[in-house]
Amino acid sequence: MMGPVLAACLLIILSTAWISQANEALCKKDGGVCSCNNNKNSVDCSSKRLTAIPSNIPVxxxxxxxxxxxLSSLPRMAFHGLQSLTYLSLSYNDLKTLPAGVFDELKNLETLWIQQNQLESLPPGIFDKLTKLTDLQLYENKLQSLPHGVFDKLTELKTLKLDSNQLKRVPEGAFNSLEKLTRLQLEENPWDCSCRDILYLRNWIREKQGNVSNIEAAECAVGNKAVLEITEKDAASDCVSPNTTTAIPIGTMTPASVIYDDIHEIKVPQENFQKFLGYQEPDHLPTQPQCLMSISGYLGLMMSLMLTSAAILYVFHFLKKA
Incomplete structure (x- = not known):
């Protein structure tokens, strides 16, 4: 009976070694990109001049x-498989946009920091799966508008920082679902107090004053008047919201045949082809230690696979004889 038992133990040990080898490729001390604290399941890839997220972060x-x-962009599957994440910091990068669905698998996330980037807008539903989120930092970006319902699913949110952006208004009902919110920063935005739709924000601030800190600091872009203090007379204009879309008149649409005929005349810059093909400048290429690390990782993985296969074959052979 010792034969299959020993083989099973060997199989477990090899599987563990395989997983450790995969993690080593990310956190290896000699030439590794990130530092890892396995006891706390923590991975620190900060201040590494990374232009892409490492692909082998432990699950x-x-x-x-x-x-x-x-980081100037994120692939949609950047955090695929990382369902255990409760804290994610992307602050102090050059992110200009977020792909739709990039956070959809992070259903246990509690803290998300995206402050001090270059974000100009947010995709609709970008935070819909983050139902356990309590802290969302979006300050010091270039947000000009918010999509309708962007915070509707964040019913556990306690802290939201939107200060130092370029917001002129928020959609009707933007904060209605944030019943547990205790801190909201809205200052340093050019709030347009001449438009009627600013009255939602004014009314919400008046209702939550005393329960949600910092909201009184929101000021109108003109006159330095607090949003809290504006009157219906101040906000008498019917302004067009930047979220409003207008259908293109059919008569102005260009026939497909014309577009097709003109395709051959379009000149695409060489750098666009390079970006499409995944070309990277030499200073973004992996360093020699990283290359050696990757090669050793693949060799170790192949060795683990071979030993695992041998152990499985041994078990089958033993059982067949039995």
Whole structure:
């Protein structure tokens, strides 16, 4: 009976070694990109001048720090498989946009920091799956508007920072679902107090005053008057919301045949082809230690697979004889 028992133990040990080898590729001390605290399931990739997120972050990571890098974009599947994350920091990067669905698998996330980037807008539903989120930092971006319902699913949210953006208004009902909110920062935005739709924000601030801190600091772009103090007379204009879309008149649409005929005349810059093909400048290429680390990781993985296969074959052979 010792034969299959020993083989099973060997199989478990090899599987554990395989997983450790995969994690080593990310956190190896000699030439590794990130530092890891396995006891706390924490991965720190901050201040590494990264232009892309490492692809082999352990699936049981609870805390992921990616701040102070050079991330200008995120792939939609950037955090695929990281359901254990409760803390994610993307602050101090160069993010200009967020792909729809990028946070959809982070259903246990409690803290999300995206402050001090270059975000100009947010996709509708970008936070819909983050139902456990309690802290959302979006300050010091370039947000000009918010999509309708962007915070509707964040019923556990306690802290929301939107200060130092370029917001002129918020959609009707933007904060209605945030029943547990205790801190909201709205200052340093050019609130347009001449438009009627600012009255929603004024009424909400008046209702929550005393229960939600910092909301009184929101001021109109003109006159330095607090949003809290504006009157219906101040906000008499019917302004067009930036979220409003207008259908294109059919008569102005260009026939497809004309577009097709003109395609051959379009000149695409060489750098666009390079970006499409995934070309990277030499200073973004992996360093020699990283290359060696990757090669050793693949060799170790292949060795683990071979030993695992041998153990499985041994078990089958033993059982067949039995």
């Amino acid at each position: 049981d990571t609870d805390r992921l720090e990616l701040h102070m890098n050079k």
